[in-house]
Amino acid sequence: NIRDHFPTVVSPIEGTPAYYMGIQGGDQIIEIDGESTRDFTSRDAVKKLRGPKGTSVNITIRRPGQEEPLPLTIVRDIIKVESVPYGFMMGDIGYIRIQNFARTTHDELETKLKELTKQGMKGLILDLRFNPGGLLNAAQGVSELFLEKGRLIVYTKGRLRETNRSYYSEARGTVYNKVPIVVLVNGSSASASEIVSxxxxxxxxxxxxxxxxxxxxxxxxxxxxxxxEALKLTTARYYTPSGRGRRS
Incomplete structure (x- = not known):
């Protein structure tokens, strides 16, 4: 995301080189290989950061609460991301981590829910912390695992009529709403994470x-x-079932 003219980390993805180097949500990337990133687009930053596996990139970040910029050298690697990396039991309470919203998220989450239900799950912690979001239809699919059919999940409003849409639960299988659920969020939970929560x-x-x-x-x-080439435009804003908007 771009904030205050600089590329800003929403959340590092677990298991990536940036994650292991300690990059945090809210960090601003102010230099890449000695070049200022002021007024960079997200695409500009990605082009500079990507490269062959094993090569390094030098970045300087500005971290909220710290006066001095922090220089880091990150060694590039192939990124393999699981949407739902793990789920396990803590006593009779299930814990599931979702780290992004992708095409496979619904199926991965449903598999974990079935496994924990068989183990006698009596409550669920759904961890969306440090989840930067992803696909809107993935957020819809995740919500459908917990909401009865016909429940409004999110609606969008824009200048054009075709951008005004409502998304409802189309739950076709088991709805896992028979146990108490706690959803964990933080300042790096964005977009689809906010829709679900x-x-x-x-x-x-x-x-x-x-x-x-x-x-x-x-x-x-x-x-x-x-x-x-393609052009990405903001075409609408989304609102929660109760009508709350989100700051962008």
Whole structure:
């Protein structure tokens, strides 16, 4: 995300080189290989940061609460990301971590829920901390695992009529709402994470615990320009079932 003219980390993805180097949500990348990133777009930053496996990139970050910039050297690697990396029991309480919202998230989460239910789960902690979000339909799919069919999950409003849409639960299988649910969020929980946590909160399906979330309430649409280029525009904002908007 871009904040105050600089690329800003929403959340590092677990298991990546940046994660192991201690990059935190809220860190601003102010230099890449000695070049200032002021007024960089997200795409500019990604092009500079990506490179062959085993090569290094030097960055300087500005961290909230620290006066001096922090220089870091990160060795690039191949990134393999599991959407739902683990789920386990703590006594009779289940714990599941979702680290992003992708095409496979619904199926991965459903598998974990089935496993924990067989182990006698009597309560669930759903951890969305440090989750920067992802696909809107993945957020819908996750919400459907906890909300009865027909419940409003989120709606969007924009300048054009076609951007005004409502998304409802289309739950086709088991709905896991028979046990108490606690949803963990923090300042690096953004976008799809906020959609899920707000939907469960507004329908009294879960208790949201933690710090104020990131506040990404915008919907982007990608328009293809030619074979190699595209334009991404903010086309709408999303609102929770109770009508709350998110700061962007």
């Amino acid at each position: 707000a939907a469960l909160q507004d329908h009294d399906a879960g208790l949201v615990v933690g710090k104020t979330s990131f506040g990404k309430g915008s919907v982007q649409t990608v328009f293809s320009l030619d074979q190699d």
